[in-house]
Amino acid sequence: GVDNQSIRLEKRGAAALITLDRPKQLNALNDALSREVLRAAQGFDADPEVGAIVLAGSQKAFAAGADIKEMLSKSFADLFTDNYFAAWDQLATIRKPLIAAVNGFALGGGCELAMMCDFIIAGQGAQFGQPEIKLGILPGIGGSQRLTKLVGRSLAMDLILTGRLISAEEARSAGLVARVVPDDQVLAVALEAAATIAGYSAPAVMMAKEAVNRAEETALTEGLLHERRLFQASFATQGQKEGMSAFLEKRKPAFSGR
Numbered sequence: 597g598v599d600n601q602s603i604r605l606e607k608r609g610a611a612a613l614i615t616l617d618r619p620k621q622l623n624a625l626n627d628a629l630s631r632e633v634l635r636a637a638q639g640f641d642a643d644p645e646v647g648a649i650v651l652a653g654s655q656k657a658f659a660a661g662a663d664i665k666e667m668l669s670k671s672f673a674d675l676f677t678d679n680y681f682a683a684w685d686q687l688a689t690i691r692k693p694l695i696a697a698v699n700g701f702a703l704g705g706g707c708e709l710a711m712m713c714d715f716i717i718a719g720q721g722a723q724f725g726q727p728e729i730k731l732g733i734l735p736g737i738g739g740s741q742r743l744t745k746l747v748g749r750s751l752a753m754d755l756i757l758t759g760r761l762i763s764a765e766e767a768r769s770a771g772l773v774a775r776v777v778p779d780d781q782v783l784a785v786a787l788e789a790a791a792t793i794a795g796y797s798a799p800a801v802m803m804a805k806e807a808v809n810r811a812e813e814t815a816l817t818e819g820l821l822h823e824r825r826l827f828q829a830s831f832a833t834q835g836q837k838e839g840m841s842a843f844l845e846k847r848k849p850a851f852s853g854r
């Protein structure tokens with residue numbers, strides 16, 4: 597297979613796990629890591645055995661941001677010509693659910709990477725922030741946009757302008773994090789959520805993700821129309837007949853994956 601330097605890959609049943617693995621740099625995101633994460637996510641997206649993907653770091657850090665060492669000497673021309681960080685946009689093209697399992701620091705690019713996932717499950721000790729301002733820069737992988745959409749303008753301004761960190765519980769109450777669980781249960785809970793999702797009808801799951809994402813991009817009338825068409829389309833799937841029959845026959849559904 598493919599040799600990864602910065603991540604580890606596993607399959608646990610129908611849940612796939614991508615673990616960031618640059619412990620000495622607190623999983624700082626460098627160019628190689630970004631390419632590996634994208635390739636892995638695309639591979640799992642295309643793998644019919646996989647129903648959902650979990651992205652995790654270590655106990656100490658989900659990721660402490662973009663790699664400051666790699667960035668230090670770069671010029672505007674370097675960043676512009678290489679379109680530095682633009683590759684991360686492709687994570688948004690993954691059609692299967694992507695769950696961030698966050699322990700420890702999720703800072704800068706680490707917080708941005710967690711926000712690129714579909715939802716975040718965090719440990720009680722996790723800390724979130726966009727401290728780029730302390731380095732003389734600003735968020736560059738979507739932080740100013742996604743954080744503002746998730747938590748609103750006021751808290752986003754506070755975090756991005758002061759660089760202060762917030763706890764998992766604050767992040768949950770602000771809408772950044774979906775669930776807070778004990779630190780040692782984060783991965784298990786995230787994998788369980790992935791397994792639950794993977795047990796449902798695959799096209800329904802992908803349509804549901806697409807519909808929710810639409811809410812971020814479009815005005816309400818367009819979004820509602822998009823949802824209605826997808827809802828109608830779901831009646832063309834085996835899953836709809838099977839899911840509804842199973843309910844009425846009081847048995848577990850057997851979804852075909854198509």
Ligand code: CAA
Nearest residue numbers: 620621622624660661662663664665703704705735736737
């Ligand atoms: N890039 C490169 N290396 C990093 C790093 C990063 N973002 N974050 C931590 N490291 C390295 C440290 O340099 C250190 O390396 P050495 O052992 O070689 O000295 C090692 O990881 C351990 O870090 P610390 O000794 O600092 O650990 P700590 O427990 O004292 O502090 C921390 C942890 C608070 C997370 C601190 O490491 C920190 O503040 N890191 C930087 C956070 C940051 O500024 N992130 C934003 C980066 S810019 C960005 O992300 C831009 C963007 O939007 C895309």
